[in-house]
Amino acid sequence: xxxxxPKWTNKIPLALAxxxxxxxxxxxxSIWYWWSPRYTDVGYQPTQPVPFSHKLHAGDLGxxxxxxxxxxxxxxxxxxxxxxxxxxxxxxxxxxxxHNLDKIRESYQTGQPVxxxxxxxxxxxxxxxxxxxxxxxxxxxxxxxxxxxxxKVTQAEPLSMSWCLDCHRNPxxxxxxxxxxxxxxxxxEADAAAGxxxxxxxxxxxxNPPVNCSGCHR
Amino acid sequence: MTQSLxxxxxxxxxxxxxxxGGRHPLVIGGETLHDITELVCRPIERKTxxxxxxxxxxxxxxxxxxxxxxxxxxxxxxxIWGLNNPVGWGWAIVNFVFWVGIGHAGTxxxxxxxxxxxxxxxxxxxxxxxxTIFAVMCALTFPGIHVxxxxxxxWMFPIPNQMGMWPNxxxxxxxDVFAVSIYGTVSVLFWFTGLIPDLATMRDRSxxxxxxxAYGIFALGWRGSNRHWQHYEVAYMILAGLSTPxxxxxHTIVSFDFAVSQLPGWHTTxxxxxxxxxxxxxxxxxxLTLMIVTRKIFGLENIVTIRHFENMSKIILVTGSIxxxxxxxxxxxxxxxGNPYETFTFVNRAxxxxxxxxWIMISCNVITPQIFWFKKARTSxxxxxxxxxxxxxxxxFERFVITVTSLSRDFLPSSWDYFSPTIWDISCLxxxxxxxxxxxxxxxxxxxxxxxxxVKAVLPEADPHYHPGDAHHAEAExxx
Numbered sequence: 001x002x003x004x005x006p007k008w009t010n011k012i013p014l015a016l017a018x019x020x021x022x023x024x025x026x027x028x029x030s031i032w033y034w035w036s037p038r039y040t041d042v043g044y045q046p047t048q049p050v051p052f053s054h055k056l057h058a059g060d061l062g063x064x065x066x067x068x069x070x071x072x073x074x075x076x077x078x079x080x081x082x083x084x085x086x087x088x089x090x091x092x093x094x095x096x097x098x099h100n101l102d103k104i105r106e107s108y109q110t111g112q113p114v115x116x117x118x119x120x121x122x123x124x125x126x127x128x129x130x131x132x133x134x135x136x137x138x139x140x141x142x143x144x145x146x147x148x149x150x151x152k153v154t155q156a157e158p159l160s161m162s163w164c165l166d167c168h169r170n171p172x173x174x175x176x177x178x179x180x181x182x183x184x185x186x187x188x189e190a191d192a193a194a195g196x197x198x199x200x201x202x203x204x205x206x207x208n209p210p211v212n213c214s215g216c217h218r
Numbered sequence: 219m220t221q222s223l224x225x226x227x228x229x230x231x232x233x234x235x236x237x238x239g240g241r242h243p244l245v246i247g248g249e250t251l252h253d254i255t256e257l258v259c260r261p262i263e264r265k266t267x268x269x270x271x272x273x274x275x276x277x278x279x280x281x282x283x284x285x286x287x288x289x290x291x292x293x294x295x296x297x298i299w300g301l302n303n304p305v306g307w308g309w310a311i312v313n314f315v316f317w318v319g320i321g322h323a324g325t326x327x328x329x330x331x332x333x334x335x336x337x338x339x340x341x342x343x344x345x346x347x348x349x350t351i352f353a354v355m356c357a358l359t360f361p362g363i364h365v366x367x368x369x370x371x372x373w374m375f376p377i378p379n380q381m382g383m384w385p386n387x388x389x390x391x392x393x394d395v396f397a398v399s400i401y402g403t404v405s406v407l408f409w410f411t412g413l414i415p416d417l418a419t420m421r422d423r424s425x426x427x428x429x430x431x432a433y434g435i436f437a438l439g440w441r442g443s444n445r446h447w448q449h450y451e452v453a454y455m456i457l458a459g460l461s462t463p464x465x466x467x468x469h470t471i472v473s474f475d476f477a478v479s480q481l482p483g484w485h486t487t488x489x490x491x492x493x494x495x496x497x498x499x500x501x502x503x504x505x506l507t508l509m510i511v512t513r514k515i516f517g518l519e520n521i522v523t524i525r526h527f528e529n530m531s532k533i534i535l536v537t538g539s540i541x542x543x544x545x546x547x548x549x550x551x552x553x554x555x556g557n558p559y560e561t562f563t564f565v566n567r568a569x570x571x572x573x574x575x576x577w578i579m580i581s582c583n584v585i586t587p588q589i590f591w592f593k594k595a596r597t598s599x600x601x602x603x604x605x606x607x608x609x610x611x612x613x614x615f616e617r618f619v620i621t622v623t624s625l626s627r628d629f630l631p632s633s634w635d636y637f638s639p640t641i642w643d644i645s646c647l648x649x650x651x652x653x654x655x656x657x658x659x660x661x662x663x664x665x666x667x668x669x670x671x672x673v674k675a676v677l678p679e680a681d682p683h684y685h686p687g688d689a690h691h692a693e694a695e696x697x698x
């Protein structure tokens with residue numbers, strides 16, 4: 001009988017046996033690593049229409065988060081401030097700065113809001129409520145990172161479902177005394193050394209975050 | 219035994235008896251080893267007949283309808299089906315169970331009959347296994363598409379993911395995913411292993427280079443050496459051993475989809491054996507339907523004989539009667555349990571708005587197979603064919619009755635509703651037949667539809683003690 005396949009084809013099954021598992025592992029690893037929100041979303045840093053520096057305002061100047069994002073305690077949505085909030089200070093402070101604040105002044109005069117670019121995006125089918133989290137004592141920093149050190153705001157956490165669930169299943173490490181929720185860089189040890197009784201209060205707080213489907217998908 | 223062995227081996231009686239086993243020969247018409255090869259290879263090696271094209275294009279058009287229906291389903295969602303508030307499981311589940319059940323006959327023939335040394339299986343096992351695989355393909359389509367958001371269908375599998383989600387291992391729906399996918403995998407492996415020697419025959423007979431390479435790749439370098447056969451037999455035995463429990467387990471787990479829930483009419487312990495019997499019942503009916511047609515078209519009457527059909531009709535009679543017993547027992551239990559909801563469900567099944575479906579089921583599944591008590595019916599091709607079609611219809615209706623009647627009568631009477639299929643329900647069912655027949659027509663065109671090597675092994679010539687024309691030898695043995 002004539003030979004149909006050259007001799008090297010004998011190696012194909014061996015190559016498949018050896019290469020198949022490697023390829024499979026490579027595919028699984030690629031999806032696990034490069035398709036995860038930890039890779040695709042963390043570090044998202046859009047350029048804003050106005051080069052507003054959180055480092056300057058929240059960090060160096062020490063403004064409380066709630067001065068601008070004032071609905072965070074009462075609403076599911078944490079408001080992006082209106083131009084008027086900026087102008088509370090900027091009618092006086094840097095009032096003559098010719099460049100950076102042009103768009104703010106223009107918006108103030110025309111009534112057209114500044115089109116800030118949203119950084120932290122959740123899908124529509126996930127119901128997230130800021131006020132509930134603040135009321136439970138979850139720090140701003142837990143989800144948004146050290147905003148006070150960011151010149152340009154960057155997404156610090158993956159905001160993936162498993163990341164949400166990590167905290168929902170074990171919330172204590174992210175809970176704070178309620179007056180420390182908006183404080184950046186707070187560490188419990190330092191607070192305990194200062195004799196703050198807030199920590200005991202966390203232990204007795206009845207935080208019971210939902211882990212069922214309809215907790216977040218309604 | 220009225221006839222002496224010597225008498226049996228007279229040349230004029232050799233047609234009727236296998237001189238080695240002393241039983242009716244499995245292959246009739248005096249076909250030799252070479253004749254078998256020629257018979258089986260001819261349909262593949264001849265020029266594609268016009269009739270094949272006609273059938274293939276017809277099936278492929280139905281498959282196209284299936285494809286379009288599925289595309290529209292993905293676009294629009296499951297609302298295009300006739301599902302309503304209480305009836306959340308409609309034809310998709312009915313079709314799924316129907317097709318999985320069909321597959322069981324192939325596995326029973328190829329695995330269980332093999333382990334029990336039922337040599338008559340060799341004539342039909344290849345086609346029956348092919349039928350199993352194509353039926354499982356049709357079956358797997360439905361759970362895949364019925365989830366609506368098909369892009370989330372991978373949630374059925376335990377794949378680590380960024381959502382921190384994991385399937386519920388206490389859910390029979392998850393067991394189903396494993397049961398059916400294992401079933402599909404093992405069936406394909408078993409079928410392919412059995413095909414290897416025949417693929418090598420096809421390769422060696424090929425006249426063109428493309429065919430030689432195509433069959434050659436799948437023949438895996440088979441040369442028919444003693445070593446090859448030894449390994450082959452061991453592998454085949456192991457796969458038969460693996461497949462055997464699957465015949466029972468797969469439909470048991472499919473029945474758990476219903477039985478583990480708490481709906482009256484579903485929540486019964488009789489479901490696993492009753493489903494398995496029903497699966498084998500419907501599967502054998504489908505084998506009959508297919509083989510009655512293919513043996514005629516491809517001239518395989520000497521290999522797939524009327525005795526094969528008679529044997530299968532006996533299995534249909536037995537399993538059909540088990541199914542009939544189960545229907546009766548469901549009624550008995552619904553009365554004996556004293557549970558008013560259970561009683562209501564079954565009375566509603568037989569006399570409620572779906573009574574028409576229930577009585578189609580009873581006539582096709584319980585009454586029709588009783589005709590096989592008569593040898594005349596078991597050996598009459600027209601009766602076998604019509605009865606097998608009835609059984610196919612009846613078993614589809616059985617799944618319809620189980621799924622829809624229980625759901626349509628919710629615990630809250632204000633929720634009660636009647637299920638009516640839409641054009642898309644019908645197109646998905648018809649389309650799945652398109653998938654099945656497209657695959658089957660490709661199979662009969664390109665692969666040997668009878669396991670040549672195995673059929674040859676059950677010919678009297680294959681026995682080492684066979685000495686052709688040696689009447690003296692036979693007589694001597696008879697005297698001995």
